[in-house]
Amino acid sequence: MSPKSLKAPRGTRDFYPDEYRQREWLFDCFRRVAHRFAFEEVDAPMLEEADLFIRKAGEEIVDQLYHFEIHDHHLALRPEMTPSIARLVIARAGALRMPLRWFTITQNWRYERMQRGRKREHFQWNMDIWGEPGVAAEAELISALFSATDEMGLPRGTVRVRLNSRALLEESLRGGALRDRPEAFEPLCIVIDKLEKIGPESVLEQLTAPKGGIGLTEESAESVLALLGARDLDEAAAHVPDDSAALADLRRLFTLLDAYGVGDQVAFDASVVRGLAYYTGIVFEAFDAAGQLRSICGGGRYDRLSETLGGKAIPAVGFGFGDMVIAELLQDQNRMPELPRRVDDFVFALEEDQREEAIRLAARLRSGDRRVELALAGGRLKRALADANRIGANQIWMLGPDEAERRVVRVRDLLSGEEREEPLTE
């Protein structure tokens, strides 16, 4: 067998016990918050029909799909959870109580070039609300996001949210430039999402390119770019109609965020559009206030996804919160807790003759729901003591021929060093 098989595939992670405990601690933060918001956990297979993920808006996510054919099925590892959630909702839409609050903690896969804080798999906490068209749903989700960073012990101000509305963008297209071609709106957002990366001139070029499929007039494209420069809601107001519903939604959202006590952690940012094709309204992302890391969490409203997948129209909004960037931030901030192994008792038989007695003792301790490591072979007491200390056991229970004869067990408290004898009961 080639040596490479002894490594995890490039871009993937093994979780040894220490790393697993950190992962579980993080997931427990997610779960506690989700339950506090009365969300229910669901899951779907990591392998889906590839069609579920294939969209035509030029997203990175589709290019980076792990997909393959097997016995005439075209399957893919999920790159994100939202399409699977949508599939579950659509399949039982008639029977599910709306609004529906679901969360997932799943591993997602993207075949991409490796960078800091980016691998080919990551775990992601998703929170989704289906069936509520109003921004009360967005406010609830953004509040949950901050509850999670609170739960992790991150001080307020460490993580901030910037948000925008794609609906604002749609309204700003003077003269309803895409009125007859709504399908061009998704690629338009994908292009705008690249603004920071490719610069305004390339964006302008792509927005007006007749062949690219978007084909805005120069004027419309300029108005889009002008909106992206707006620094607050009042500036944005200059680029949309007076009765702008998108603007009213944004103002209302900030009022609700204030009621949740998180309004001061959230700012309007006209340049945020997010890279997923299916968002239709409010979009937001959480990032570290120092601006050192990639985004921690991204989300938004996707009211048309259900219809795109062949279901009936159901409004929906959600976010995905990955495990990698937040872990970097927690490390940087010294907030990743020390999580030692927890063992109550270490049970040790000096000789094989005391093994059965040691087994009975360990079984008795375990039946009291204690965490008990039973030494599986005899040996030197000194070694056993070192072992018990190394795993962080609270007590060691020692059985030698002398103790067995006297029907007792010697118990040492490994913190205080105090020893006592206890009778061996049947």
Added chain:
Amino acid sequence: MSPKSLKAPRGTRDFYPDEYRQREWLFDCFRRVAHRFAFEEVDAPMLEEADLFIRKAGEEIVDQLYHFEIHDHHLALRPEMTPSIARLVIARAGALRMPLRWFTITQNWRYERMQRGRKREHFQWNMDIWGEPGVAAEAELISALFSATDEMGLPRGTVRVRLNSRALLEESLRGGALRDRPEAFEPLCIVIDKLEKIGPESVLEQLTAPKGGIGLTEESAESVLALLGARDLDEAAAHVPDDSAALADLRRLFTLLDAYGVGDQVAFDASVVRGLAYYTGIVFEAFDAAGQLRSICGGGRYDRLSETLGGKAIPAVGFGFGDMVIAELLQDQNRMPELPRRVDDFVFALEEDQREEAIRLAARLRSGDRRVELALAGGRLKRALADANRIGANQIWMLGPDEAERRVVRVRDLLSGEEREEPLTE
């Protein structure tokens, strides 16, 4: 998009909230027991280099591999967890404290024909001990297995274990028939594992076939078959040398199992060899006593796997306990618990004017770690009450214009129907 994409791929499962709660209940049973036995949880990527799983002993598991090439990498979804565990151990063998006790709860994939209680994915609880050559390790694992069925509320006697040793089989090969071709032992076990399915004549034929690679003499093959018919350890003794180490191990194992209090749930069965190529010594399987279902759990000793994968020799033993067959048994026995959704409070604002007040109330309740569903839109009180009842909330907190003006909230206990008013604090 084709309608088939709205279904999970054939042979895979979605987990809606009710199903997810049952799954978590089962996993929690596994986890509690594993921690009680001082095992540590680990994880590895579901996608591995395909080489890790490809063996040459004719196992079903290799034929049923989900594997594919992507950018010149040959990858596979894991069909079982043991090779990944082995990979993790080998990679850090020098630094890991032995004996090492690890457990995993992972999803594994096999592309196979569907039957009752068999899908293309399942979750499996694995418990493995590395670094202990003696049967004390096997005894610890088999005891843990029964602790898990106890934890699920299954009465003793519902699940039983039958066990055997492949070493016994090796010793029974008169004249050391495979002494010069130890590599033929794995395919020999795979053939014997099919005894019940294909019958003794076909087994005899395959064991003696010169081309099949096993090529036993008729006499050796007959002695193997004779051993498989042994009904207890004394009968088995007639087929192995007087100083049989395998037999001594089996006798010792039963003594230890008695000390754990599970000896009466376990029986020797010479026909058990298990279908995985890498087992070398004790093998065992748990099954429902009524004999209605496929096996619940299978395990054994695999002392040579580490070397096969290119590591140093480390003795190891483990089991895999799937989530599907045990679920069938729990259903059949009416032991699958009812697990309703748990919500403490339902908070409802009659009108949009009371929304901010309702948000502040929900936030306050949640900060006390209560599970709170906040209604995201106003509406009729009757509908809200029905909703709160439907989700099983304990209390509903109601805010209308009258309450808001008087700075109170109306709280109804949904079990007793009693109502009270509480002041709205800032």
